[in-house]
Amino acid sequence: MTAPRTPREIRGPGSLVAGRYRLRSKLGGGGMGAVWLARDQLLDREVAVKQVVSTEGLTEESADDVRTRALREGRMAARLAHRNAIAMHDIAVDGGEPWLVMEYLPSRSVAQILHTTGTLSMRHAAQIGAQVASAMATAHRDGIVHRDIKPGNILIANTGRDAGTVKISDFGISRAKDEAAGPDTGVITGTPAYFAPEVARGAEPTEASDVYSLGATVFTMVEGEPPFGVDEDSLKLLHRVARGEINPPVRAGDLTPALLAMLEPSPGNRPTMARARDLLAAVAAGPGGNPAAVLASPLPRTDSAIPIWGLGGRSTTRGSRSAPRTETGLPAARVHPTTSHAPSSTGPRPTGQPTGAPSRPRSEITGATVSPAPPAATPPPVTPPPPTPEPVSPISPALIGVAVVVLLVVLLVIVVVAF
CATH class of the missing domain: 3.30.200.20 (Phosphorylase Kinase; domain 1)
Structure with missing residues (x-):
């Protein structure tokens, strides 16, 4: 040895x-x-x-x-x-x-931002994804596969003239297509929550795998958790990813078609990274917008005085379905059944709901369970207020004096008559 x-x-x-x-x-x-x-x-x-x-x-x-x-x-x-x-x-x-x-880029990672905000707006997520896709399209053209695209490896500059600039980092496990495989061949490396299904099954990562990982990353930005959920048991999560059955997006809005295309289970059915860039940029630009400007511009500020890359604290976006977040920016691990694209009408009941109890409706906007309003109570009878007494005018001091004088005169007359 x-x-x-x-x-x-x-x-x-x-x-x-x-x-x-x-x-x-x-x-x-x-x-x-x-x-x-x-x-x-x-x-x-x-x-x-x-x-x-x-x-x-x-x-x-x-x-x-x-x-x-x-x-x-x-x-x-x-x-x-x-x-x-x-x-x-x-x-x-x-x-x-x-x-x-x-x-050196003074910045916050998307994972850190999600730790604070819970989710990002559809437009912010689409622009971040489009700019990362732009960089990765160039990398793919040069024969480089990243192999570990995730929120923690996407940086948003937070100071100076570069504030709002998006950059992909950490090519630590990347490999050129023409590079000989190293001694770690056959070992799955990366972050399981953002793996493509074929990588979870042991296949070598490709450009299509990067497209899937970016789709999973953008999905996490708008939905609050990765497409396969989270689990402390990495092996259990890996098996879920290998099946390729993602949780259906509920908050993605206009981003949904692009996400579902990037998250196709079959690598051959996914768009190229350049095509994914164009799809995401079109969503970020909006109807009548300029996708080229989206790719060349820093992230816009919101209506808030503080941009997303400058937020602090531990508050969570209202309406987010995400669990409390760890320091990695991912929701705290929890176990839940795999959800297919088509919701099942016979699936397991929510925890705590007794058998036979009617299910509660869900909000079409936030997806949160909406409790029915309690029946209105019968109002008590209304008793009319007592009549207000007429105000009494105060007696002037002058009148009191006159009355005293008149009384004295009367008493004087009585005395005179009596004698």
Whole structure:
């Protein structure tokens, strides 16, 4: 057995990578490693530097595999130049380990936004999807398959002139079609909630799989949860995805035809990414709108003073059917039966409803259960108010004085007559 490698230097704020990139603060982490905000001391600009997962304790062979995957990510991202994709600046090697140096975009991911809002409007979701599809159409043209399109990998710039700009990130498990398969061939990688059915069944991801994952992502934006729901049991969810029976959209409105086309169970029946871009842009533009402008413009502000990418707090959109959300932006896991496109009239009753009890109607707008209004109570008899007494005019002091004088005169006359 190959001996483990010696530990490498632990990096933290203030560390200098490759003699050029000064680490400032950790932005987050993922399956491939931590992402740092750093300062490029040569070009005097902020960059995002992705640290490969630690190879400490790994054999040299395993460490080489980790480095190979990181370099592959750099090559994939470097091959893609598009306004809606995070740009790759450099692959720095420090201590024998690769660091991926990327464009730094102050932003919130769609997953973080959904954590706050619950759902997005149809127009916002369509424009986000259209701009991601635009970047991915270019990637597909260059032979790159992303393999992990999901809300957490879509960023919305939230400051400066770029505010509202949409960018797809994290090509960490992407692969060029002409690239030889690595040692992980046959292993399903990615996020099950956004898998295409054929990927869940073990097939190699293709451009059509990316279309499906984007459709699932846009579905989540408008519906509040992925098309197959959520489940803490990843294997159970994977089987549900493999069957390809999505929950029917109820809030998608004009987006529904585009979503159902992108979420076709058969890869051959799905539109290309370029066609999906056009379908989504047309919905975002609306009747008589300009789809080209939708693709070239940042997300519009809503009637609210704060745009969706600047919202804070933990409030949930009223009317959302989504469950409470985790820090990943997905609803908290819950188990429910798979729902086919056609609702069943003989399906299981809602929890807590006794057998034989009449079902409650559902709102056609929100889909929420609507409780019938209680019968109106009989109003009590109305008793008329007592008549208001006439107001008594106050007696003037002058009149009182006159009365006193008259009384004295009368008494004087009586006395005189008596004597």
